[in-house]
Amino acid sequence: MKVGVIGLGSMGMGAALSLLRAGHEVTGCDMREAARAEFAAAGGAVAARADALAEGTEAVVVLVVNAAQTEAALFGEGGAASRLAPGAVIVSSATMAPDAARALAAKARERQLLFLDAPVSGGAAKAREGAMTVMASGSAAAFDKARPVFDAMAAKVWALGEEPGIGATVKVVHQLLAGVHIAVAAEAMALGIRAGADPRQLYDVVTSAAGNSWMFENRMARVLEGDDAPRSAVDIFVKDLGLVTEMARALDFPVPLASQAQQLFTAARAMGQGGKDDGFVIRVWQAMTGIKLPGE
Amino acid sequence: MKVGVIGLGSMGMGAALSLLRAGHEVTGCDMREAARAEFAAAGGAVAARADALAEGTEAVVVLVVNAAQTEAALFGEGGAASRLAPGAVIVSSATMAPDAARALAAKARERQLLFLDAPVSGGAAKAREGAMTVMASGSAAAFDKARPVFDAMAAKVWALGEEPGIGATVKVVHQLLAGVHIAVAAEAMALGIRAGADPRQLYDVVTSAAGNSWMFENRMARVLEGDDAPRSAVDIFVKDLGLVTEMARALDFPVPLASQAQQLFTAARAMGQGGKDDGFVIRVWQAMTGIKLPGE
Structure with a gap:
């Protein structure tokens, strides 16, 4: 063909x-x-x-x-x-x-x-x-x-x-979940570090328990290794969560968690981290609180 | 013993x-x-x-x-x-x-x-x-x-x-993830329904893809079945996300996603849904937008 x-x-x-x-x-x-x-x-x-x-x-x-x-x-x-x-x-x-x-x-x-x-x-x-x-x-x-x-x-x-449009809808909703899961993985890992938990132990407990997500498991592994080479970059989620909020606004539909996550990726981009692996949105919390990330 | x-x-x-x-x-x-x-x-x-x-x-x-x-x-x-x-x-x-x-x-x-x-x-x-x-x-x-x-x-x-305190820290951080994952599962499912996606298909796609979480898979199954009998209730996450924000405040640590999720569970409680299964925080979006949930 x-x-x-x-x-x-x-x-x-x-x-x-x-x-x-x-x-x-x-x-x-x-x-x-x-x-x-x-x-x-x-x-x-x-x-x-x-x-x-x-x-x-x-x-x-x-x-x-x-x-x-x-x-x-x-x-x-x-x-x-x-x-x-x-x-x-x-x-x-x-x-x-x-x-x-x-x-x-x-x-x-x-x-x-x-x-x-x-x-x-x-x-x-x-x-x-x-x-x-x-x-x-x-x-x-x-x-x-x-x-x-x-x-x-x-x-x-x-x-x-x-009907064309359903594929796009399902993908955008999927990206809502993916984006929020990455941002909250970073929020949780950052809080755990600040509170004195061992990041590796925290990762092991979460990934074996009901608090796990595909994104937590995948992206926080890279944060633990200090590997910020982009497989999927912060900028992708600035864009994709932008699509989420745009679609939601067109439907008069409130998406408070997606909107908040978009702001966090936007903050990471503002810090010059747009090209880094998306889990490194955790550097927003680092910038605000001075926590030490694994391997730093 | x-x-x-x-x-x-x-x-x-x-x-x-x-x-x-x-x-x-x-x-x-x-x-x-x-x-x-x-x-x-x-x-x-x-x-x-x-x-x-x-x-x-x-x-x-x-x-x-x-x-x-x-x-x-x-x-x-x-x-x-x-x-x-x-x-x-x-x-x-x-x-x-x-x-x-x-x-x-x-x-x-x-x-x-x-x-x-x-x-x-x-x-x-x-x-x-x-x-x-x-x-x-x-x-x-x-x-x-x-x-x-x-x-x-x-x-x-x-x-x-x-050291006592580490167990509690890890559990609180775990509950941060669990609570946000439930709330965002509801946000995503509600948006998908409003946008015309088939809820069952959306569930099947998400649970086979990188947007999945343990909580999405477990709790949205109950939403699809219209089964709101509490295995874990909305009120539990009003309490546990309260612990998250309390611990974070004591550490001068910002938790924007956990705070937003707490507000959503609080809204569900205000609606009289505090004793329902926690995934039924989706009724907050239903109240705001009039979407029809599966089985209703």
Whole structure:
């Protein structure tokens, strides 16, 4: 199958390599030369612009940062739409507001293109293994057309209904939980340190008990090691909790915990920590209280 | 071993029955006649007042509601201290502030009694199986003396150090996480419902992904079933998040997420939901926004 992948970041590169491994004819598109060089070295075709995808591309996976980039990459000047075969499927996988996903779906429909609102999760490592999780909504025809793509890149595809926007909704709600769980993991670890608990013991107790979360276990392990290299950065949650509060506001819906967590990630960004691993939002408490983090 | 258990609530009854099963000579103490009758029917001795424990009791497990009740049950008028054998061990298991645990330890020391600051977790079912988790700190002598008690009632005993107060600290930090995780589970589920996601699908996606927490998985299952019978009630988290904010204030330490979660449980209590299962803090969002909960 002729497949395009737009955006060769950590998730997009993983998807593109997985598709290539599955035997598809893949063009990877990214403005950054280093990303193109990496994918070319793996045997893929590359393009610097979305309108340089292969003529007659049957499926395009868009893994850019947000809705605006997705819109530009598909339907803007120099967008991919002109290169797509009739009846091709767009797999729109950036995290975005449900309204934005619905607007993109409408534009695809005008052009007789199939569309899946299909955010992903799982992180860079799972993306490389072809084991992402996809939370998708769209027509049965779009799912059918996208099946070979999902077979190559995903371990689990949630089919959440016919209506575009549900995939985005579920992803945004998921990010609400993920973001608050990271921020509260930091709050708890910081308080424990200040109160004189041993951070490692605290981690061991919590991860064996009912106070555990996937994020506490994963991110506080990095805090204990003092490893702030970004697998997922503080800036991602400034953005994603921004989507949460934006979606909630549009629905006249109060999200006090998500709003508070967003402020904490924003504080970390203000401190120059935006590019650090997201669990290092704990440095907000460090700045306020002078606690010593493990390994410092 | 002659053991007393003060407080035959869901956790205390479980501990007392487990101790009885292990062959100890157990007196269960509770003001409530129904609780005493239940324990007597299981073959245990009972007492309505702490100073009616067996003379020469070697270990007393205190599983009342808070520090004030623990203090009264041990050292108040009619307290258990007068019934304890020389060198007996007090296992203080109510959730309380670290300062309160240290004050109790000092009073025990004055009376030449051993003391463990030993909060528990695991819920009523695990308590009945003798499979609680204990987070304890205190002297090696106190741990030695308490070993037969822990063997009978706990699946896991965390030995967190020599100093009373560390057990309480770890438990309070654990409750910070538990409370915020329940409140944010409700916030996320409520937002998803308002945004049109199917609650069951949302639950399935989240519990298979990085946004999961132990509490989301456990408590939102009950919300999906519309089962608000209290296993752990809203009021418990009004109290425990109160301990979190009290401990944090004493340390000049900001806990914005715990404070926000406390306000949400307080709102649920204000609505008359204090006795309902804690995940039904989701009714705060229902009251504000009119969403329909599953099964309603």
